[in-house]
Amino acid sequence: MYLLELGGEDDVFAACEAASAATGVRRIAPGLAVADAVVPERVRGLAYTHRASRLLGRTDADVASARALLEAAALEREGSVAVRATDVHGSAGVSTTDAERTLGSVLVDRGFTVDLDDPDHVLRAVFAEGRLESGGALAADEATGDLVTPLEESDDPDSSGDGDGPADVTAVGDRSRGERVSVCALGWLEAESVRDFGDRAPTDKPFFQPGSMDPLLARAVANVAGAQPGRTVLDPMCGTGGVLVEAGLVGADVVGTDAQGKMVRGARENLRHFLERDDPSPTGVPRGSWHVGRGDATRLPLADDAADAVVFDAPYGRQSKIDTHRLEDLVSGALAQARRVASRAVVIADRSWAAEAGDAGWTLEAAFERRVHRSLTRYVLVLE
Numbered sequence: 001m002y003l004l005e006l007g008g009e010d011d012v013f014a015a016c017e018a019a020s021a022a023t024g025v026r027r028i029a030p031g032l033a034v035a036d037a038v039v040p041e042r043v044r045g046l047a048y049t050h051r052a053s054r055l056l057g058r059t060d061a062d063v064a065s066a067r068a069l070l071e072a073a074a075l076e077r078e079g080s081v082a083v084r085a086t087d088v089h090g091s092a093g094v095s096t097t098d099a100e101r102t103l104g105s106v107l108v109d110r111g112f113t114v115d116l117d118d119p120d121h122v123l124r125a126v127f128a129e130g131r132l133e134s135g136g137a138l139a140a141d142e143a144t145g146d147l148v149t150p151l152e153e154s155d156d157p158d159s160s161g162d163g164d165g166p167a168d169v170t171a172v173g174d175r176s177r178g179e180r181v182s183v184c185a186l187g188w189l190e191a192e193s194v195r196d197f198g199d200r201a202p203t204d205k206p207f208f209q210p211g212s213m214d215p216l217l218a219r220a221v222a223n224v225a226g227a228q229p230g231r232t233v234l235d236p237m238c239g240t241g242g243v244l245v246e247a248g249l250v251g252a253d254v255v256g257t258d259a260q261g262k263m264v265r266g267a268r269e270n271l272r273h274f275l276e277r278d279d280p281s282p283t284g285v286p287r288g289s290w291h292v293g294r295g296d297a298t299r300l301p302l303a304d305d306a307a308d309a310v311v312f313d314a315p316y317g318r319q320s321k322i323d324t325h326r327l328e329d330l331v332s333g334a335l336a337q338a339r340r341v342a343s344r345a346v347v348i349a350d351r352s353w354a355a356e357a358g359d360a361g362w363t364l365e366a367a368f369e370r371r372v373h374r375s376l377t378r379y380v381l382v383l384e
Ligand SMILES: C[S@@+](CC[C@H](N)C(=O)[O-])C[C@H]1O[C@@H](n2cnc3c(N)ncnc32)[C@H](O)[C@@H]1O
Pocket: 211, 212, 213, 236, 237, 238, 239, 240, 241, 242, 243, 257, 258, 259, 260, 263, 295, 296, 297, 298, 313, 314, 315, 316, 322, 325, 330
């Protein structure tokens, strides 16, 4: 079994993304989940999971319990070690220095040498306390439009946000307060996600327009859509190409259309910059191929089943001038076309669009909601 250290504010959304790199993901404490198996190369490309470790065991969130757990655990490794402890959001009130020292001495007693700079193995000791929210993604028949799960803002201090100013993340809807848990989980570090999102802040890209998507959210929705080598991801309203860049960096072949020539040229510039490189991708997979053309999302110039997944960030009523369509017609038309060309979709918007998705033949697999600021809440719908 594996331990997943989640990032951001919304563990339910993080767990949903983690399921693109792991099987049997379940949350066990704030900021923590376990999984039956992980694909380490895919963990490297996750936005809202920081690390996956091979779980040694779990106990209560205090150093004495962690020590007892480690003394009794089957370690099955040799070589040098370092212990790295984290107290998730400071929730357990544990001294991580004390934890590292105490657990390090257990490992020394058990025959390991300590090498803090270049260890053969890293033991993660993660402490977390708090309520394990039972709220989750809504099933389709619950999808009334009042969808539910608050989606996190960027957790990387160096990422630029999405151009909408400072985030005010609040829970929306009636999410139940779950049971209180106190967990210390110990595990051998297996894979870490590459935290290079700050290098792709929208304002630092060769082509920038207001409304460009933050790379963390773009990566997460690309992963939820199933972006990976051998898959084709289409963004029919690609704008600056924010989602396509992230999907391409985890190896998917990407296709974009946009109604505006300026966006098509800009997206090409960004995709050329980030995907046409000789050096290996930071996530370790070959970058995907890309194609961007001018097109109307409601009349896509693509064959049926041309893509594996569609992701789009619908224009926001307040920011987009749409010459040819009412916003409702645009989104409904795009959802119907998405259904024709792919069997999975992720839609990001300033309202739910769940009813329109149902009308277009989609089943709602999950829905998440994030309040960006007073006048903007972002919805993410996962459609099958
Ligand atoms: C919210 S922006 C997408 C932003 C994008 N995710 C990014 O990171 O830059 C919506 C885009 O939809 C495009 N758009 C509007 N109507 C369209 C249509 N009928 N067909 C295709 N694209 C359209 C706009 O030109 C705009 O670039």
